[in-house]
């Protein structure tokens with residue numbers, strides 16, 4: 001019998017609030033639209049021309065789409081009802097390319113969302129857009145700078161290193177001049193080819209960013225060949241299922257950010273349906289069953305079966321929530337010891 005069979009999945013929630021509603025709601029602003037060509041990313045491989053046939057099929061030209069505004073406002077309005085919850089503007093591509101990105105940030109903050117975070121490769125983060133984002137009230141901007149002087153082009157393959165460096169430094173200057181709240185994070189994927197410049201990257205960006213972090217080299221559900229460091233002998237339950245809810249670019253609510261194919265087994269609801277809501281899906285019998293199965297070592301979701309990305313999905317003090325709440329000072333940590341403290345820790 002699995003050693004976790006006597007543990008109820010609900011015991012892994014770090015608070016009652018998180019059991020009621022996901023601490024992180026990740027909304028996918030586009031499917032397959034990016035101006036970079038990163039080696040570590042299926043979209044980057046697609047743009048460069050070295051993606052697998054399966055990825056090419058998932059992102060065939062007709063599939064590429066932007067999240068409709070109406071879906072976004074439904075998500076933001078719901079997240080705003082929960083003071084512990086935060087909203088991540090993510091995408092299967094580059095979030096800033098959504099034509100209404102700034103409107104989305106402004107809408108979510110005016111609706112009352114506690115914390116809005118977004119990613120960017122900073123290519124289009126010119127001065128005009130930077131000011132608009134800062135004035136819209138974004139809480140955290142994470143700039144993906146996967147590489148440094150010698151390794152950036154090898155790893156991001158977009159030919160824009162000088163522009164990105166200038167844009168990110170200027171963003172920080174503007175933030176300070178305007179007295180804006182936005183915290184600046186610079187991150188890189190912790191992949192083998194980056195190691196020779198990792199310390200130079202850290203030293204450089206520590207001058208400008210509020211935090212510099214290194215993300216696990218994960219595989220995006222086996223779509224690229226990344227592996228998050230060493231894989232523990234015993235598989236631990238994946239924190240994604242307890243911490244994050246992902247809304248896809250057409251309103252499908254997904255079990256995991258890796259559910260890019262949105263197969264029936266991985267779609268738990270659709271926000272276009274009248275009366276549907278994230279809170280209902282998060283607490284649904286189906287989602288409860290998926291968590292309990294995971295805890296007991298049964299990987300019933302197709303995307304989980306051969307996935308190794310659980311090794312980079314962190315709990316407690318290794319989690320992104322800890323970075324936001326404690327390291328960036330944007331929330332509170334109750335410091336309560338939970339069942340998750342006993343689980344294997346990894347990096348995020």
Ligand code: SF4
Nearest residue numbers: 034036038041044093
């Ligand atoms: S910038 Fe982000 S989405 Fe675009 S190719 Fe790189 S990792 Fe992928």
Ligand code: SF4
Nearest residue numbers: 238256303304307310
């Ligand atoms: S094991 Fe992989 S596919 Fe499953 S929930 Fe975790 S990250 Fe997602």
